[in-house]
Amino acid sequence: MFTGIVELIGTVAEYKEYDTTHSGGGGVSVTVKDASPILGDCHIGDSIAVNGICLTVTEYSSDSFKVGISPETLRRTNVASWQPGSKVNLERAVGQDVRFGGHYVQGHIDxxxxxxxxxxxxxxxxxxxxxxxxxxxxxxxxxxxxxxxxxxxxxxxxxxxxxxxxxxxxxxxxxxxxxxxxxxxxxxxxxxxxxKVIEKQVVLQLQEQISNEHSPLAILVDKLVEAKVKKFLSK
Missing domain, CATH: 2.40.30.20 (Elongation Factor Tu (Ef-tu); domain 3)
Structure with a gap:
């Protein structure tokens, strides 16, 4: 989870495409440098948001870190436009001591x-x-x-x-x-x-109400239809 409060601007140092026979499945690996201020507590497997994309650290040094990016992420994001020298926003996943100054961000690009x-x-x-x-x-x-x-x-x-x-x-x-x-x-x-959460809950609730003929919504709809039919027949 992230807050959307950018900690640092990093620089793409390397952008390498995998071939389809690689374990990356046709994705890419990206190395980001100028990142030393956020790497002091870094571990392999940590999540870092790079331009809003939650990515997993696979290698790191005192100044840079490497991540793998899947074809799905390439399709949904602007990663394909990155090249060595591109500037990117960086944010580590939140910890217990982080003030929540932004909003709840998953790092899952729509x-x-x-x-x-x-x-x-x-x-x-x-x-x-x-x-x-x-x-x-x-x-x-x-x-x-x-x-x-x-x-x-x-x-x-x-x-x-x-x-x-x-x-x-x-x-x-x-x-x-x-x-x-x-x-x-x-x-x-x-x-x-x-x-998204509100929409999902509303849809599920409506589906449940509609499928149950004894639900308050179904009873209300029946009453409205009955009233309309009576009005039409009385003309």
């Missing part, structure tokens, strides 16, 4: 979005985004949380066509990779898990 606008507003930057996966637009709500490239942010506005906006203050600009993005670039998106 999909990507394109940067469609970038406008300076005072010392802030307002970014506009458009999701590639339209099925996740229902979880994008004004003043709701969203995680973009591993950064916990607040949605400031949502357009009818699904375009949404965030405003990034100067302090955050200095701590994350977003200011390096230009219009047309891709970013990783993890929508707020809360919306």
């Amino acid at each position: 999909g990507t979005a394109k940067v469609v606008s970038r406008v300076a507003e005072g010392n802030s930057i307002v970014f506009g985004f458009k999701l590639h996966e339209k099925e996740f637009e229902k979880y994008i709500v004004e003043k709701g949380f969203i995680c973009i490239d591993g950064t916990s942010l607040t949605i400031t506005k949502v357009e009818p066509d699904g375009t949404f906006y965030i405003a990034m203050i100067k302090h955050t600009q200095e701590k994350v990779v977003m200011p390096l993005k230009t219009v047309g670039d891709e970013v990783n998106i993890e929508v707020d898990l809360t919306g």
Whole structure:
């Protein structure tokens, strides 16, 4: 679990593709350097979010760490655009002594979005985004949380066509990779898990009510239908 509060900006040192006969199954391995401030307590198998993607440390040194990335993750994220020299947001999995300053972030990317606008507003930057996966637009709500490239942010506005906006203050600009993005670039998106959980519970509850003819919902629907039929026949 993560908070979306980026600890450090690292640099991709190596990006290596596996062939399909490798145990990585056609995925890639990535080595990230300039990471020494977060590696003091690192162990093999630890989770580190790299641009919001929860990845497992397979090797590490005093300044760098290596992770393996599966084909599934490649399909859902912007990893394919990384190359040596690319800057990435880094956050270790939360520990017991971590203040929860962002929001609950799993590190499980839902999909990507394109940067469609970038406008300076005072010392802030307002970014506009458009999701590639339209099925996740229902979880994008004004003043709701969203995680973009591993950064916990607040949605400031949502357009009818699904375009949404965030405003990034100067302090955050200095701590994350977003200011390096230009219009047309891709970013990783993890929508707020809360919306997914609520939707799932509502759907399950409705399915249970509908399947039970004695449930309060089924009885209410029967009464409404009966009232409508009576009204129609009385005409």
